Amino acid sequence: MAAEKLTDDEHRQVAKEMHALWQAGARKSQLEIDFWGNTGAHGKAFSGYVKRWLGVATESKSKQSGELERLRGLLRAHGISPSSTGDLEEEFRLVGKSRDSALAAVRIQNDPIATFRTETFILLMIIAWNSLFQAILERDGVDYYERDDSGRQVKVDGRPRVLDTWKLMSLAIGAPEWQAVRCNVDFFLGLRNQIAHRYLPALDVVVLGEAQAMRLNFERLLSHQFGDEAALGTRLSVPLQLSGFRNSDANASFRRAQAKLPTDVSSFLAQHRHDVPEEVLESAEYCLRIFLVPVTANHEHSADAAVHFVPMDKVTPAMKEELQQLGVVTKRRRTPVASADLLRxxxxxxxxxxxxxxxxxxxxxxxxxxxxxxxxxxxxxxxxxxxxxxxxxxxxxxxxxxxxxxxxxxxxxxxxxxxxxxxxxxxxxxx
Incomplete structure (x- = not known):
């Protein structure tokens, strides 16, 4: 069965059928052979497939064995083999690479004295996404290599060539519920091609919302696919050099910097934001807009958390009205850049x-x-x-x-x- 050709609903149906057969007494390994021709998974592929598509665990574990499995998963997610042989499945090598690249991207972007921040963040995050998509497809047994007309793998310097990031993404998260995430990744894929070999400090402000959304999207997919053990949450923090705390003179300087963006880059930014559907444009998965309202601590426990996040779907009409009065709620304009294809x-x-x-x-x-x-x-x-x-x-x-x-x-x-x-x-x- 060609797994990459199935829709999400078809995957769920197959998982239900396999689960029912297993409950009726069929062995997991035999089901893997019957459905996929897989003779080497020994029940692991079945358990992972049913857990992913039905959310049903088919392995009963004691508390101790469950804790051991969690620790093994933590090691694998960090690219470390939990066995003495040192062997590690390819999917977890890719997860480890993906996490390392994402953490490097966040570290650079959050460094207040770093230069070339956003450009480096974009390049490293594209590598992180590319590796994560490959890890998902590797785990699910989906072919993600380029092939010629005869079906043979295309090789470069003796190594098989992997599909480009957009094609990997379409295979890994092609379902409708991931549309805004795909649009966000597509935004940065296009921007990467625009800024290659260029130094554009103004990007630090111009694409901050999309960059924040990309971080959280990556974390969400990573945890969704490989468990909480793979999450970056304990390694991330809110950067303090956010523009909301700058004075008006600094903000004016940033506006002047934005005006100096090359015309082709400004054109790309405006056009991409103009082309995406309205529901995607307003989605926090495409562009995360954070409003910071400074408050003082009135008593001892008021400052237990320095920053409180309120999801947009939890913001009441009264709160929105108040934020409007403060001038912090804005709607992204869809106006394309005039003379966008011309160069100074x-x-x-x-x-x-x-x-x-x-x-x-x-x-x-x-x-x-x-x-x-x-x-x-x-x-x-x-x-x-x-x-x-x-x-x-x-x-x-x-x-x-x-x-x-x-x-x-x-x-x-x-x-x-x-x-x-x-x-x-x-x-x-x-x-």
């Missing part, structure tokens, strides 16, 4: 500078647009007389935006020494 001159330079073998500066860029006449000279009367393949005049900002095609043309032409000298007017200077 500085962004063109940043995208080009490392690609041709020759030196490229803002002056070089100016000489390029003048040579190709993609826009009028400064002071011209017809400001919108541009070559719209490469440049467009923005009436509101009274400036010029450049296209990705312009970047590719520059890279292509200025990689040739003769063309470089013709366009720029000087001999090419190696970087």
């Amino acid at each position: 001159p500085s962004e063109v330079v940043n995208l080009v500078v490392e690609r041709p073998p020759y030196r490229f500066t803002m002056t070089t860029h100016t000489r390029c647009w003048r040579h190709y006449e993609v826009r009028p000279a400064d002071g011209a009367k017809e400001l919108d007389a541009t070559d719209d393949r490469y440049c467009i005049f923005d009436r509101l900002s009274r400036g010029y935006g450049y296209t990705q095609a312009w970047v590719e043309k520059i890279v292509r032409d200025l990689s040739k020494p003769a063309t470089y000298e013709t366009v720029v007017g000087i001999e090419p200077d190696m970087r």
Whole structure:
């Protein structure tokens, strides 16, 4: 039976049938052979399958054996073999890798003196999700390797190539109830591709809500699939460098930083938030918004907990009204960025500078647009007389935006020494 082709309802039905046969006297190992052709699980796969899809335990344990199993599970979840042989199932190797990567991501993001925080957080969390999806599929016996047209595994440097993260996610958590979680992971998959090899400190504020949601989503799925022993909860804390405690001058500085995000990144953020369904946009699994209201401790036990979390479904209309008055309840706007696909001159330079073998500066860029006449000279009367393949005049900002095609043309032409000298007017200077 191809488990990856079954829906959740079909899995539950199969689990009910197997459980009924077992209660009627069938051996677990024989059921594993009959249903899956699995001759090596010796009842373990049956027990895990029924526990996952029916929530029914088929192993009776004494209190002592239950505690031993919990400790074994704790070791396995941390990537440590509980046996003297040192053997560890592949699913738990992947769980250990996943946890380590997630903890490293949280540690970097919560470090107030770290730089490149959000960029590193995203990269490490994608690795954590990728490993967690593989662990789920490995445990469930679902094939998660790329295969060619003949069905053979695709290999790179002699090792089988795993499916990309999006495909792994679709196999591991494809059910409707995980939609908001999938949208959140998809948000960061796309953002990772946008920010690779770039330093964008403003992201620390701009995607804080989505990052918080990603942390909790990961913790939820990890515990749901591999038990409380695998949870990160005891290793996480609320970061104190939250923007809610900053003064107005600091907040203004962050708003100015956000305005400096590259146009293509701003465009991606706005477009993704615009495209997701309304119920996903408002879900805490897509973007977690936390409202901090400072309070004082009036008596000895008032400060037992520094932070109290109130789930949004527990917030009463009266509380919402009060928060509205405080100005902390906001609705995310779905307005796409105007001129979202255009680049500033500085962004063109940043995208080009490392690609041709020759030196490229803002002056070089100016000489390029003048040579190709993609826009009028400064002071011209017809400001919108541009070559719209490469440049467009923005009436509101009274400036010029450049296209990705312009970047590719520059890279292509200025990689040739003769063309470089013709366009720029000087001999090419190696970087």
